[in-house]
Amino acid sequence: MTHTYQIAGMTCSGCQHKVQTLLSQVKDVRNVDISLAEGTADITMGRHVPTSALQDALKDFPKYQLSEAAHNHMASMEMDDIESRSWLATYKPILLIFGYILTIALIAGYTAHGFMTMTAMRIFMSGFFLVFSFFKLLNLQGFADSYSMYDIIAKRFRQWGYIYAFIELGLGLAFALDIQPFTVNLITFIVMSVSLIGVLQSVLNKRKIQCACLGAVFNLPMSTVTIVEDALMIVMSAVTLFSVF
Template identity: 65%
Template sequence: MRHTYKISGMTCDGCSAKVSFLLKKVPDVADVAIDLEKGTADVTMHSHIPTPTLQDALKDYPKYQLTGHEHGHEPVLDVFGNPPEEEKRSWAETYKPILLLFGYITVVSLIAGYSTESFSLMLFMRVFMAGFFLAFSFFKMLNLKAFAESYAMYDVVAMKFPAWGYVYAFIELALGIAFALEFEPVYTNSFTAVVMSVSLIGVLQSVLNKKTIQCACLGAVFNLPMSTVTIIEDGLMIAMSLGMLAMYI
């Protein structure tokens, strides 16, 4: 017999291989076929296997959430035995973390910009850039290994040199400090424009090819899908760095 299960959390071929390997270790599982794009697993079994047994096989990897097979003979539970959250969320709900973060950074930057006698666009952008890079590097540092693995799925440099993901997190931290201290602004903004432009290439390729992968902008803390939001995010950083560069020159 064969049943199809929904599995969330799979973002690359490595994830599908890991899930397949773990499920095949379950007694009476004959074969596992993963459809990464649909986020499903077709499990062929010699005899009936309860859904909790399959969920238990993934318990050491909580990012992978297996739910009951689509025929509905069994309750839909996650690996902890709880009903999963609704898979279909609104755009605002999906990107709530990044929207809130941008909102906070924008408010602080506006306050800084208006702290002078007249509004300072330069100060606003510098504080925004500092807050952006410091905040985003913070989330990446929470699980540096997971970020590097996710980043290597789409970044053109990290795909060839996986260690670049680790380096990139520290580059963002360094840029945040440099903008906060207004350290060598011409070089800092020039370097920012180059680094973000290279990062944008991989994002554009992923979005245009309609790949369903996780955006690593906030590390592995939030499961944010790659989309035009990521393009806007990178594009905004490039535009601000070039704008500041033009002002300094």
């Protein structure tokens, strides 16, 4: 699991190295990734390490003050609450959404000449992006905050979260209108592949954070379900790209 902490008092690369070394010596700490610019430390643990133990590691250097990041603390509490629910109760919103989108896509795929697989896929992808962008736009700032916790681009460029929501909206409209299928599917493949990297890192590191796929409306944990979402879009866009050639 990986948790994010605020660290005050770091002013140079020497400070960064000192803090990283001290925290790395704490029992059960696997990795320490410090951002000097943001004054944060992403600490990966083999098992949970109390904040007090991390603070004790810096006690000989009082100018370095470690504290839990506010959004990380709240997210951790929310994830603890989510973990007490059943799998079905946790993922009910996303299962219902997928069910509705799949039903519409299947209906659209049936014609007098038989079932049109590519049409069904296009409508499914349109529905996916339109619905998911809708939930992100309901609370754009909340989505950007959640997304910046794990996406490899949003971590360094927070505005990417705002841009990403509108990219999804644009892709949804483009798929619905069947505009420039090659270009649209290529963009989908690239954007979703990049997004998947951050998701995989979070799941493999067992980070207890909220998935931003449905914005800040539903408290869904980052899990293999999120991987399946992104992978499904990547596979569908790849299939369509090959069919265009």
